[in-house]
Amino acid sequence: MNEPLPDRSESAVVLIVDDVPDNLSVLHDALDEAGYTVLVATNGDSALQRAVQAQPDVVLLDAVMPGMDGFEVARRLKAHPVTAPIPIIFMTGLTETEHVVAAFAAGGVDYVTKPIRAQEVLARISVHMRGARERLHQKQQATQARNALDAFGHATMAIRLDDATGAVRAVWQTPLARQLMHDYFAAPPAQIPPPVLDWLRAESSAAGDGREPRPLSVNRQTEAGTRQLVFALQQRTGDDDLLIVMREVSDAAVVEAMVQAFKLTLREAEVLYWVAKGKTNRDIGDILGSSTATVKKHLERVYVKLGVETRTAAANLVMGRLRQLNLGVAA
Structure with a gap:
């Protein structure tokens, strides 16, 4: 049974890079039948050009090619900002550990060994394309959120x-x-x-x-x-x-929040604000242009509305409520 392909609204693009015509033919037919759009390149230079132009979803890359080998192609793809996110699956007959390590070090996410088995390639593509699309979706969501924050x-x-x-x-x-x-x-x-x-x-x-x-x-x-x-x-x-x-x-924003939160008059909220900042009645009178006696009367009404008996209790109550509102009283 074929490996199920990722759900997609339009055909995904696969770039095959191989200098052997028979390999290209087998993979092209299998991928085309599975619903992919297939691009081919037979050398490293054309692979880099095609990848930048088409920005495929996955690159199937032959490790051993004349001229620029697959490892160098992978390094250059990963160094280019346009092609860096594209998953690279190596195709190689080299199965020694050092070659596998080289493939991953060059930027590959997976490898398949030759002779190529089309169904195995389809399964590997499905897994890595799904992961790539999830990462892309996360980035798109982050970008949309960023744009919304800017707009508002x-x-x-x-x-x-x-x-x-x-x-x-x-x-x-x-x-x-x-x-x-x-x-x-x-x-x-x-x-x-x-x-x-x-x-x-x-x-x-x-x-x-x-x-x-x-x-x-x-x-x-x-x-x-x-x-x-x-x-x-x-x-x-x-x-x-x-x-x-x-x-x-x-200061004005905090005072207004106190008016709303505690059903105070503006002057009562101003008195309470300065109490929370540790000012004495005399200090508050000087700041607000009122007598100490007037400040005391305002404060008595504040105690009744807040249901407290001391200025310390009033200050603690208002500080706690402002923290809940993500506000604060500047020192």
Whole structure:
């Protein structure tokens, strides 16, 4: 029984590279009958040209050919950004371990030995094409998500951690993310500032430790008051990069959230905000242009609405609710 082929809406393309006409004929007929679109090349130069032009789904590559051999063809395919993702299945009569190792080292994902058995080749193609298409689908989903984030103005970036070298870099950023990184750190594109880098390295292993990653908060002062940038570590992308979402919080945004969350008046929320920041009634009066007695009256009404009796209890309650809302009170 034939190996079932992957589900596809249009004919998949296979490039066969072999300098022996009989091999080409056998494989061409079997693949054509199975529903593939088949391209052929009889030497390394034409194989490279065809692969770039057609971008086939799979390459069946003869290891031993005059001139440029299959190992060199594979290395060049993998070095070209257009053809690098294409699975390469070697066809070879060389079965010594060193030749098999050379095939994988050159970028091959599999090999079949000569004489070629068409059904075995079909089975190998089916497996590797399915894997290639799943990887392509993941990349497409990641790209679509990235485009959606850009379109809706989210501050998001993907970070790549190289476990071997320890290198860290931003592989993509939405426009808003680039702007925020510049505003808070004067950071050029792709550069990760030290505070973010330290946080990333500490929190990237959180899932393996069985805990939720902790957010990072960075403050900056503006003429309009304190603004806060909160970094949250999300799931990994289809490329296994770390996805970070940034949210900027201002004093005004926090106060408005407190109005909504606790059914306070604007002035009551302002008083509670400064209480949560550790200010005394006298300090709050100076900030808001009110007397200490007026601040005290506002605070008494806040206690009733929150169901607490002390400023410490009020501050703890508001801090907990703001954390639930992914907001914070800048220090």
